[in-house]
Amino acid sequence: MRIIKNILMILGVVFVISTLIFAIQQDDSYGDQYEGEIKEVTDKSVSAEYRISAIDIPSDLNFANEKVPQEDPEIMERVDREFLVNTYWQSNALLLMKRAHKYFPVIEPILAKNGIPDDFKYLAVAESGLQNVVSHAGATGFWQIMKATGREYGLEVNANVDERYHLEKSTEVACRYLQKYKDKYGSWTLAAAAYNAGPGSINKYMGIQKANDYYDLLLGEETGRYVFRILAIKEILSNPDKYGFDINNEDLYNAVPTFRVEVDEPVQNFADFAQQYEINYKILKRHNPWLREPHLNNASGKLYTLDIPNKGYYKMSK
Structure with a gap:
C-alpha cells in the first residue's frame, strides 16, 4: 500500500513539473512571437515616418565672406560634426529659430552701423542661445561679456545696474571688441576665435605653431569647434526647410512693441x-x-x- 502511495506521489510531482515546463515553453514562444511583431511594426514605422541620414553640406561655406577650406578632409570632418549635432538636436534648433526672429532685428542694424559682417549675429547665437545667461567664468548676457571688459568699454556694471544685460548696448560693445580683433589679426574668422578664447590664447597658439589662419591652428576643444558651430547654425537657421524643419511665421517669437x-x-x-x-x-x-x-x-x-x-x-x- 505504501509503495502504491509513493508511486502515485512521484507521478503527481512529474505531472506538475511537466505542466510547468509546457507553460513556460508556451510563454517563451508567445514572447518571441510578440517581440517579433513589435520589431516588425517598429521597423515599418521608422522606415515609413522618420529617417536619420547624413547631412548634405553646401560646397561654398564661408564665414563673413572668408572661405572655408573644404578641400581639407580634416576640416570637413569638423564641419560635419557640427552640422550633425545642430541639425539633430531639433528642439534646440527650433528654439534658436524662434528667438532669432525676435532678436535679430535688434542686432542686425547695430552690426551694420558698425561695419561688422552680418554673420556675427550667429556668434551671439553660439555664445548664449540668444538668452541672458551667465557662464561659469562670469561672462554675461547675449554676447557673454566679462565684467572688466564691459566696464572698459563704458558699460555700467554693478549690483544695481548691469548693462551687459542690455541688448543694444552690449551689441555695441561686442562690435567694438570684434573690430579691434579684426584690426589685430586681419581676419574675421580669427576675430571670432579671439572673441571666444581671448587674444592671449590665440597669440600663444599662433606663436607656438607658426600659423596665422584659424583653419591651420590646433586649438582647444571649445575654440576649435567654435567657428564650425557658427557655420552650422548660420546654414541651418538660414535654410530650415532644407534641414527638415517645418516652422511657420506664426510659430516664431515676436518682440512686444x-x-x-x-x-x-x-x-x-x-x-x-x-x-x-x-x-x-x-x-x-x-x-x-x-x-x-x-x-x-x-x-x-x-x-x-x-x-x-x-x-x-x-x-x-x-
Whole structure:
C-alpha cells in the first residue's frame, strides 16, 4: 500500500513539473512571437515616418565672406560634426529659430552701423542661445561679456545696474571688441576665435605653431569647434526647410512693441513704478533685464531709458 502511495506521489510531482515546463515553453514562444511583431511594426514605422541620414553640406561655406577650406578632409570632418549635432538636436534648433526672429532685428542694424559682417549675429547665437545667461567664468548676457571688459568699454556694471544685460548696448560693445580683433589679426574668422578664447590664447597658439589662419591652428576643444558651430547654425537657421524643419511665421517669437520712459532720479520701488504703466514688476524686468534690483539708486542723477510695453498689450490680473 505504501509503495502504491509513493508511486502515485512521484507521478503527481512529474505531472506538475511537466505542466510547468509546457507553460513556460508556451510563454517563451508567445514572447518571441510578440517581440517579433513589435520589431516588425517598429521597423515599418521608422522606415515609413522618420529617417536619420547624413547631412548634405553646401560646397561654398564661408564665414563673413572668408572661405572655408573644404578641400581639407580634416576640416570637413569638423564641419560635419557640427552640422550633425545642430541639425539633430531639433528642439534646440527650433528654439534658436524662434528667438532669432525676435532678436535679430535688434542686432542686425547695430552690426551694420558698425561695419561688422552680418554673420556675427550667429556668434551671439553660439555664445548664449540668444538668452541672458551667465557662464561659469562670469561672462554675461547675449554676447557673454566679462565684467572688466564691459566696464572698459563704458558699460555700467554693478549690483544695481548691469548693462551687459542690455541688448543694444552690449551689441555695441561686442562690435567694438570684434573690430579691434579684426584690426589685430586681419581676419574675421580669427576675430571670432579671439572673441571666444581671448587674444592671449590665440597669440600663444599662433606663436607656438607658426600659423596665422584659424583653419591651420590646433586649438582647444571649445575654440576649435567654435567657428564650425557658427557655420552650422548660420546654414541651418538660414535654410530650415532644407534641414527638415517645418516652422511657420506664426510659430516664431515676436518682440512686444514698447515705448521709452526716461528716469533721472532714484526709484524706490519698481513694483510701484510698474503699476503706473499698468504692468507688473515681472514684465518691467523682462523688458529691462539690466535693472538688477527692485530699486534704482541713481544718486548721481544719471539719465536712464526704460522700455515699457505698449498699453493694453498685457492683460493684468486684478
